[in-house]
Amino acid sequence: xxxxxxxxxxxxxxxxxxxxxxxxxxxxxxxxxxxxxxxxxxxxxxxxxxxxxxxxxxxxxxxxxxxxxxxxxxxxxxxxxxxxxxxxxxxxxxxxxxxxxxxxxxxxxxxxxxxxxxxxxxxxxxxxxxxxxxxxxxxxxxxxxxxxxxxxxxxxxxxxxxxxxxxxxxxxxxxxxxxxxxxxxxxxxxxxxxxxxxxxxxxxxxxxxxxxxxxxxxxxxxxxxxxxxxxxxxxxxxxxxxxxxxxxxxxxxxxxxxxxxx
Numbered sequence: 001x002x003x004x005x006x007x008x009x010x011x012x013x014x015x016x017x018x019x020x021x022x023x024x025x026x027x028x029x030x031x032x033x034x035x036x037x038x039x040x041x042x043x044x045x046x047x048x049x050x051x052x053x054x055x056x057x058x059x060x061x062x063x064x065x066x067x068x069x070x071x072x073x074x075x076x077x078x079x080x081x082x083x084x085x086x087x088x089x090x091x092x093x094x095x096x097x098x099x100x101x102x103x104x105x106x107x108x109x110x111x112x113x114x115x116x117x118x119x120x121x122x123x124x125x126x127x128x129x130x131x132x133x134x135x136x137x138x139x140x141x142x143x144x145x146x147x148x149x150x151x152x153x154x155x156x157x158x159x160x161x162x163x164x165x166x167x168x169x170x171x172x173x174x175x176x177x178x179x180x181x182x183x184x185x186x187x188x189x190x191x192x193x194x195x196x197x198x199x200x201x202x203x204x205x206x207x208x209x210x211x212x213x214x215x216x217x218x219x220x221x222x223x224x225x226x227x228x229x230x231x232x233x234x235x236x237x238x239x240x241x242x243x244x245x246x247x248x249x250x251x252x253x254x255x256x257x258x259x260x261x262x
Contacts, residue, residue, distance in 0.1 A: 048126075051119045055130060057095045058112050059155065060137050061102025067147040070103065077140035113158045125218055127159045128169065129237060135173045144170075172198045172215075179246040190254050193247035205255065212248040216241055 060081075064074040078099060082092050101107055120126040134155065138148045149170075156166040175196040178189070194200050197211045217223065219241035221234045 048120055051116055052126060052130070053095075054098055055112055055116045055120075056133055057098035058102035058107075059109060059130070059134055061099035061104075062107065062109055063102075063134055063137055063148055063151055064099075065103035065105075066151045067145055071141050073141040074137070077137060081137075109155075110158070113155065117159070121159070125224060127161075128218060129224060131156060131159070131161075131166070131169060132173055132237075132240065135170060136177070139174065139177060168198055171195050173240075176240055176243040176247065179243040179250075189250060193250045193254075196244065196247040197251070208248070208251055212244065215244045219244065 057078075060078060064070045064078075078095075082095055085091075087095060102109065116130070120130075131152070134152060135144075138144045138152060144152070152170070153163065153166060156169075157163075161169070172195065175192045178192045179196060191201075194203070197208060197215065199208050199211045203211070219237045221238060224234060224237055
């Protein structure tokens with residue numbers, strides 16, 4: 001309201017420059033009136049964290065039910081997830097209600113995604129962590145089926161991801177999970193390690209290190225908390241960073257062995 005009034009008054013008095021000045025001054029007044037001294041700014045950390053948590057549990061519900069049934073593995077995953085968050089009984093009930101809401105066939109996730117974009121969409125880290133949590137949820141029963149993959153693609157598009165970028169993230173997270181608890185004994189462990197970092201055997205040592213540092217930065221607790229990821233949810237990111245570290249260490253060891261052999 002006030003930004004429109006500011007444009008009109010500014011233009012009548014000072015012309016085009018006045019209209020610009022009036023727009024910015026009016027915007028400041030509108031923002032103050034909307035947030036108010038007693039209100040909560042939608043961009044405050046508590047607001048971001050609240051929206052982030054709500055979106056995670058609602059989309060977890062939608063993802064679990066997208067293929068028609070919620071498996072016991074998916075239920076166990078959500079229960080373990082809440083346990084990691086150290087939720088109180090009241091918060092657990094709220095989270096379960098959000099999960100059930102998302103699982104409803106009639107529930108439209110678009111308004112919640114729009115709200116997430118409005119409040120958290122400025123941060124690429126928040127968007128990526130949302131997808132990471134959902135991908136891990138989808139893998140809780142061992143693999144992603146077509147319905148789950150298509151829903152994740154739909155969500156990623158809404159978040160502004162191109163299909164190639166989402167496919168790369170999906171491949172990285174899938175292969176990072178192969179290194180949970182420091183596990184490196186799979187038959188294709190080295191190849192999985194490259195995929196976990198989003199690089200290939202042909203990548204230079206510098207490119208591998210850059211990819212590793214970028215991922216470790218994205219999963220860094222202080223950075224995520226500063227951008228709005230609730231402190232309780234940092235443990236999942238910490239686990240991912242350990243898996244990235246294990247994959248990177250395996251690549252370094254493999255390359256050093258090859259250099260010695262050569």
